[in-house]
Amino acid sequence: MDHTTRMTALLGAMRRERNGAVADAMRPVGTPYGLNYGVSLPTLRMLARAETPDYEFAKYLALQDVRELRLAAYHIAEPERLTEAEFAFWGKGIVNNELAEEAAFALLHRVPDFPKLFGMWTAPEMPWSLSYAALMAASRFSDPDPAWIGRTFETLHRTASRAEESDAAPAAEQALTIARGAVALLVRIASRNEESRQAVLRAVGSLGRLRAEDYVHEELAWQLDS
Numbered sequence: 001m002d003h004t005t006r007m008t009a010l011l012g013a014m015r016r017e018r019n020g021a022v023a024d025a026m027r028p029v030g031t032p033y034g035l036n037y038g039v040s041l042p043t044l045r046m047l048a049r050a051e052t053p054d055y056e057f058a059k060y061l062a063l064q065d066v067r068e069l070r071l072a073a074y075h076i077a078e079p080e081r082l083t084e085a086e087f088a089f090w091g092k093g094i095v096n097n098e099l100a101e102e103a104a105f106a107l108l109h110r111v112p113d114f115p116k117l118f119g120m121w122t123a124p125e126m127p128w129s130l131s132y133a134a135l136m137a138a139s140r141f142s143d144p145d146p147a148w149i150g151r152t153f154e155t156l157h158r159t160a161s162r163a164e165e166s167d168a169a170p171a172a173e174q175a176l177t178i179a180r181g182a183v184a185l186l187v188r189i190a191s192r193n194e195e196s197r198q199a200v201l202r203a204v205g206s207l208g209r210l211r212a213e214d215y216v217h218e219e220l221a222w223q224l225d226s
Contacts, residue, residue, distance in 0.1 A: 003056070003057055003060045006057060007057075007060065007061060007064070007069065010047065010048075010051065010061075010069070010072065011066065011068070011069060013047050014037055014039050014044070014047060014068040014069070014072075015037055017037070017039045017040070017043045017044075017047070018037035018038055018039060019037070019038040019039065019040065020038055021038070022038035022039075022040065023036045023037060023038030024038070026038065026098075028096035028097055028098045028099075029096055029097040029170075029173045029174060029177050030095050030096030030097055030099075030129050030174070031095035031096050032096070033065065033066065033067040033070075034065030034066065035065060035066045035067065036066075036067040036068075037066075037067065037068055039067075039068050041071075041102070044068055044071055044072060045075060045106075047072065048071070048072035048074075048075035048076055049075055051072070051075075051076050052076075053076060053077070053078045054076055054078075055077050055078045055081040055082075057076060058073040058074075058076040058077035058078075059073070059077070059089065061073035061076065062077075062089075062090070062093050063093075067098075070093060070099060071098070071099065071102045074102050074103045074105075074106035074107040075106045075107070077107055079107055079110035079111050079112070080111075080112055082107065082108075082111040082112075083111075083112065083113065084113060084116055084117075087117055087120060087121075090103065090107075090108075091121065091126075091130050091133075094129050094130055094133050095127075095129055096129060097129070097132060097177050099129070099133075100129050100130075100132045100133035100136060101132075101133075101136055103133050103137070104133050104134075104136035104137035104139075104140060105136070105140065108133060108134070108137035109137040109138070109140040109141045109142075114137065114138075114141055115145065117134065117137075118134045118137070118138050118141075118148065118151075119151070121133065121134035122134050122135070122151050122152075122154075122155045124158060128159055128174045128175075128177070128178055129174075131155050131159070131178060131181070132177050132178055132181045134181075135152065135155070135178070135181030135182055135184065135185050136181050136184060136185075138185045138188070139181070139184035139185040139187070139188040140188075141188075143192075144185065144188055144189050144192070146189055146192070146195075146196050146199050148185065148189065149186065149189060149199060149200060149203045150203070152182050152185055152186060153182070153203055153206065153207070155178060155182070156178055156179060156182045156212060156213060156216060157208060157210070157213065159174060159175045159178040159212065160175045160178075160179070160208070160210040160211065160212035160213050161210065162175070163175035163210075163211070163212060164210050164211070172211070175210075175211070175212035176211075176212055176215060178212065179212040179213070179215045179216050179219075180215075182216050183215075183216055183219045183220060183223070186200050186203075186204075186216075186220060187220070187223050187224070190224055197224065200220070200224065201220075201224065204216075204217060204220050
């Protein structure tokens with residue numbers, strides 16, 4: 001079965017599960033989808049996981065401007081095929097918070113060289129959506145490195161500063177999204193052992209008072225019971 005025929009069959013299954021009310025209510029942070037059937041994530045994941053893993057087919061789906069197909073691609077792709085040479089392809093398609101979260105959940109944290117991906121996607125020149133995907137994937141990584149604490153706070157402060165400077169709603173939403181990713185990763189690192197927990201708590205003391213930084217401080221204060 002060629003990719004087009006296979007995609008058509010998958011899309012047909014997705015369309016049977018569509019929910020217009022859900023689609024209308026969705027407001028992703030970042031670029032919206034061209035077409036959105038409003039299929040719930042549990043249903044979407046079930047349908048995608050029923051597909052045979054196929055990296056090239058997953059890349060084909062990732063190029064379609066249909067929410068359900070792009071999200072399904074992360075479940076169908078074989079993580080061992082996602083090498084450094086492929087980072088740019090997958091990164092180009094992560095343009096809103098939902099895509100970042102699903103990519104992190106289904107695929108990114110399982111790639112062979114995830115530490116390199118984390119370093120690259122949290123670099124200053126990277127879009128906020130890739131930094132968010134990297135933070136969320138790192139929070140699911142099997143052994144997150146405490147050395148990532150510093151990069152996490154750098155990423156947070158950079159995005160929070162841009163939001164304060166622009167004072168525009170989209171920038172504020174992006175900064176808060178990054179803050180949520182930072183919390184997820186920092187809590188995960190802190191759960192490794194007491195030494196890591198103390199390292200996170202020390203880093204929290206260096207937080208500024210920008211709005212997104214205040215969010216992280218407040219969340220960690222109760223989540224780490226400090």
